[in-house]
Amino acid sequence: MIDMRVRVGSLVFDNPLLAASGTYGFGREMSEFYRLDRLGGIVTKAVTREPRIGNPPHRIAETAGGMLNAVGLQNPGIDSVLRDELPWLLKQHVPVVVNIAGRDLSDYVVLTDNLVGSGISAVELNLSCPNVKTGCMAIGSEPDLIEAVTRACKRVADVPVWVKLTPNVTHIGDMAKAAEAGGADAISLINTLLGMRIDIRTRRPVIKNNTGGYSGPGVFPVALRMVHECSQAVRIPVVGIGGIHTAEGVIEMMLAGASAVQIGTANLIDPYAMPDILDALPGLLTELGAEAMAALTGAVQPWQEGAR
Amino acid sequence: MTMNARLKETAHVTGIEWLDSENALLRLNAPEAARLAQPGQFVLLAAGQMLNRPFGVALTDPDAGMVTVGIKKVGIGTGALLDLEQGSAIRLLGPFGHGFSLDNVNRAYVIGGGTGIFPLLFLLHVLRSRGVETFAGCGFRTLQQALLQEDFSDVSDQYLTACESGGGDVSGTAVDALDALYLGHGRTERTRVFACGPIPMLRAVNRWCETHDVAAECSFEARMGCGFGICRGCAVPVLKAGALDYDRCCVEGPVFDRRLIAWEALS
Numbered sequence A: 001m002i003d004m005r006v007r008v009g010s011l012v013f014d015n016p017l018l019a020a021s022g023t024y025g026f027g028r029e030m031s032e033f034y035r036l037d038r039l040g041g042i043v044t045k046a047v048t049r050e051p052r053i054g055n056p057p058h059r060i061a062e063t064a065g066g067m068l069n070a071v072g073l074q075n076p077g078i079d080s081v082l083r084d085e086l087p088w089l090l091k092q093h094v095p096v097v098v099n100i101a102g103r104d105l106s107d108y109v110v111l112t113d114n115l116v117g118s119g120i121s122a123v124e125l126n127l128s129c130p131n132v133k134t135g136c137m138a139i140g141s142e143p144d145l146i147e148a149v150t151r152a153c154k155r156v157a158d159v160p161v162w163v164k165l166t167p168n169v170t171h172i173g174d175m176a177k178a179a180e181a182g183g184a185d186a187i188s189l190i191n192t193l194l195g196m197r198i199d200i201r202t203r204r205p206v207i208k209n210n211t212g213g214y215s216g217p218g219v220f221p222v223a224l225r226m227v228h229e230c231s232q233a234v235r236i237p238v239v240g241i242g243g244i245h246t247a248e249g250v251i252e253m254m255l256a257g258a259s260a261v262q263i264g265t266a267n268l269i270d271p272y273a274m275p276d277i278l279d280a281l282p283g284l285l286t287e288l289g290a291e292a293m294a295a296l297t298g299a300v301q302p303w304q305e306g307a308r
Numbered sequence B: 001m002t003m004n005a006r007l008k009e010t011a012h013v014t015g016i017e018w019l020d021s022e023n024a025l026l027r028l029n030a031p032e033a034a035r036l037a038q039p040g041q042f043v044l045l046a047a048g049q050m051l052n053r054p055f056g057v058a059l060t061d062p063d064a065g066m067v068t069v070g071i072k073k074v075g076i077g078t079g080a081l082l083d084l085e086q087g088s089a090i091r092l093l094g095p096f097g098h099g100f101s102l103d104n105v106n107r108a109y110v111i112g113g114g115t116g117i118f119p120l121l122f123l124l125h126v127l128r129s130r131g132v133e134t135f136a137g138c139g140f141r142t143l144q145q146a147l148l149q150e151d152f153s154d155v156s157d158q159y160l161t162a163c164e165s166g167g168g169d170v171s172g173t174a175v176d177a178l179d180a181l182y183l184g185h186g187r188t189e190r191t192r193v194f195a196c197g198p199i200p201m202l203r204a205v206n207r208w209c210e211t212h213d214v215a216a217e218c219s220f221e222a223r224m225g226c227g228f229g230i231c232r233g234c235a236v237p238v239l240k241a242g243a244l245d246y247d248r249c250c251v252e253g254p255v256f257d258r259r260l261i262a263w264e265a266l267s
């Protein structure tokens, strides 16, 4: 019997697969495909203080190896989420992580405070959405701001605080260290890579926001490298995200240093992606001679310089 | 709104019937979708690309387990689907979405343009079977581009083809066909317009309905990410208590009451 459990700081998950923010809604639609308690956990769509209508369409463009999106954090706001979404989701017997997004430090603190006592497993600070004008990625590109926001949220939170990082920076390791310095319980990465597509006939960007975030299998090697780099840079656990579409991808991400993973775009392409990966994992682990999922974390053996 | 069925099945291509050089009917054996689909709903077909492609259900035969979609070849995904061999297996998700409402109507004006005509065929069949009077009009640029005229005639009390370049039953657009049909048949208290087509056509239908104070349901096409409600990629601008909001084309739509749409925000 393979032990699929993993640990992210003080949290234990039945298996390493969490649904990524923005690619699973608040779980309701997906519950009509399969029981949500199969998953390790669910990260909600980003929640803001006020309801947001998001960006005008087109919000989506397909591209080789994935897609661009500029949804723009459309969500009903924290009051509605606490009233209408979380009570239902928390009854599905699956750990819930709430992804929160704000314009400035005080937004993040207020949101974290609003979630105290709600019964969720962790808060994920979205310091990385590239599709809004203020907050998020603007904060997540500045180590000082990452540290300040993390520290301020840690002060009010009653559950672990995860910091979700953007790959759109030069030195991702510095961002990870800033989150750790602020007291983060874990970091999660990557959010989407900023990209663009142009319609050659109209000479207009396909996405109305002009730019959008790139996700899907094409981003996997970038995500893997960044997860590896961050896991070397900090002692806190890393949750690996980006381009995972197969059981093999999960294992690779764990080997690179992830303690758990999140699956995003794969859910959009096949609603059964996560259960299918879960079904494939035990056989693959057996084939690899591994008895426990958690033992894979960081088990990559990098080539040493000058090695032959 | 009825709850969507959340389905994935392996569909088999039983035939591709070309209507002209660009448009074809793709016939699929997909028993679950055939059983569940309602007019106005769509299915997602895996086209070998990343994202699934949405297509309105054009006909069903639940007893034979058959679903037909009409496809216009416009890019890689539609091209790949129309290159499939008979017997090929493809992944089908759905049916999804909020379709046309069939209750409380006894006279229907069914107006289509572009690829919007395909799902209207299914609608007409069902309206007919429920004893609703059906008047249909489809718009094409030229008479050579007109499709499925006989199929539409078969399920309509009156059917008109409108051609912008002349030669059709009506010269002009689909809305001119609507106007001509309405002139002949007028209204009951339970008259409704059902429209599916490109945005300029839907906009014109809405304006016509405003002028004549007639209820209408319009079916929209939005770029989709998932097609089943989780990504919020498929935004359609709507008015909620007078303020702009975005509904999901794949869940709240693709069919919307015309009065809900924020027409000025639509591009």
Ligand SMILES: Cc1cc2nc3c(=O)[nH]c(=O)nc-3n(C[C@H](O)[C@H](O)[C@H](O)COP(=O)(O)OP(=O)(O)OC[C@H]3O[C@@H](n4cnc5c(N)ncnc54)[C@H](O)[C@@H]3O)c2cc1C
Binding pocket: A061, A062, B042, B051, B052, B053, B054, B055, B056, B057, B069, B070, B071, B072, B073, B074, B075, B076, B077, B078, B079, B115, B116, B118, B119, B220, B221, B222, B223, B224, B249, B254
């Ligand atoms: C609810 C709904 C019902 C539809 N019903 C039909 C139908 O019955 N018959 C039919 O021929 N077409 C229909 N369409 C449009 C059809 O989905 C697109 O033509 C198709 O996705 C194009 O794919 P492609 O790979 O050939 O084009 P590409 O241009 O290569 O596609 C690139 C991307 O753009 C998207 N896209 C391109 N054109 C459209 C469009 N008009 N609407 C939405 N997304 C688009 C594609 O899905 C893909 O993500 C419908 C669309 C929607 C949203």
Ligand SMILES: Cc1cc2nc3c(=O)[nH]c(=O)nc-3n(C[C@H](O)[C@H](O)[C@H](O)COP(=O)(O)O)c2cc1C
Binding pocket: A020, A021, A022, A023, A045, A046, A069, A071, A073, A099, A126, A129, A164, A190, A191, A192, A214, A215, A216, A217, A219, A241, A242, A243, A244, A262, A263, A264, A265, A266, B225, B231, B232, B233
């Ligand atoms: C449509 C869409 C919406 C997203 N919305 C959010 C969001 O609200 N908050 C967030 O932190 N990340 C969001 N993301 C990023 C994903 O959670 C994930 O970090 C990224 O897509 C990379 O993983 P993937 O390649 O598995 O999709 C979104 C991604 C997509 C495709």
Ligand code: FES
Binding pocket: B223, B224, B225, B226, B227, B228, B229, B230, B231, B232, B233, B234, B248, B249, B250, B251
């Ligand atoms: S396409 Fe994803 S929510 Fe509609």
